Amino acid sequence: MKFIIVRDRLLDALNHVMKAVSGKTTIPILTGIKIDVTKDGVTLTGSDTDITIQTFIPAEEDAKQNVTIVESGSIVLQARMFNEIVRKLPTNEVEIQVTNEVQTHIRSGKSIFHLIASDANEYPLLPNINQDASFPMPADLLKSMIRETVFAVAVTESRPVLTGVNWIIKDQSLICVATDSHRLARRKAKMEQVQEDYDVVIPGKSLNELNKILENTNTPVEIVITEQQVLFKTDNVLFFSRLLEGNYPDTDRLIPNEFQTTMKINGKELLQAIDRASLLARGNSHNVVRLETLSEESIEISSNSPEIGKVQEEISLDLCEGEQLKISFSAKYMMEALKAIGEDHVIVQFTGAMRPFILRSLEDDTILQLIVPIRTN
Incomplete structure (x- = not known):
């Protein structure tokens, strides 16, 4: 595997996927970032099993060359070390090459780092979600709905379902509710392009991380909800989150x-x-x-x-x-x-x-x- 990439573009992608990487995971390979290189570009994936973030850097974008692909392939590099190295590289051109399957060489200017990679085949597969059943949501609306509710989720795990925000989609309306039993935040919005009804609980942690990714985007977000996962798609980023199990309390009677x-x-x-x-x-x-x-x-x-x-x-x-x-x-x-x-x-x-x-x-x-x-x- 060998490719040359613009450092700033790589850093942007790393900023996204690092939000899903946890140092506390019991699965050692998840302390790493998976790098997939094809003729179309470079895909980075980070995960802690609760949240998975995947971002794609196209080889060419708006008539600019982001990546020059010499040889395709896949590896996993230790996330925090790779992120620190890329941040401190001296030039905006970075060459990454893998030899002997795991020996990874990172060159920039006169600096060269040699890292030991892990086998990409050991990295867990992404959740299998049928992305045809998606619906759009304006980014500004999604950001405001998160901001106006997520602060009210419970911070203790005594009732795990309360650490998330209840999303109820019914009659082409979305109601987001968060409560820690001492306070409650509710936000409603019209969702005329949604045909299905949903009643799911999205972890507050996931929504906080999603909001950081959406900070500088105004592109509509495509959302896919399944029984166990929710997927948010925007600007070459896929954001997967598991859903919380359990029945959310009926909060209408509290109001x-x-x-x-x-x-x-x-x-x-x-x-x-x-x-x-x-x-x-x-x-x-x-x-x-x-x-x-x-x-x-x-x-x-x-x-x-x-x-x-x-x-x-x-x-x-x-x-x-x-x-x-x-x-x-x-x-x-x-x-x-x-x-x-x-x-x-x-x-x-x-x-x-x-x-x-x-x-x-x-x-x-x-x-x-x-x-x-x-x-x-």
């Missing part, structure tokens, strides 16, 4: 329909006030901040730490209807919910001091955030 207090408020002002109050709240175990209605025109945000002191801040309301209220909640959860909504005008609706409350945008009813309050003395 209240009747409210005792409704507020309309500037979301950015509320976020900044809670951020300031949280400076003193860090001393308590749940980062607790209190909200109290003062009148129909204002509320008070406060926090108290016996060791440090207390903070109080009054915020004007656009509207306040219903009963007076005192409620305590996690500053972290509230700030993340407000950031996900990301709007100036936010509606916050309460059903009492110890019942879950919801936040939503005044302009966009597709985003909903729910938070369970914290009991304080």
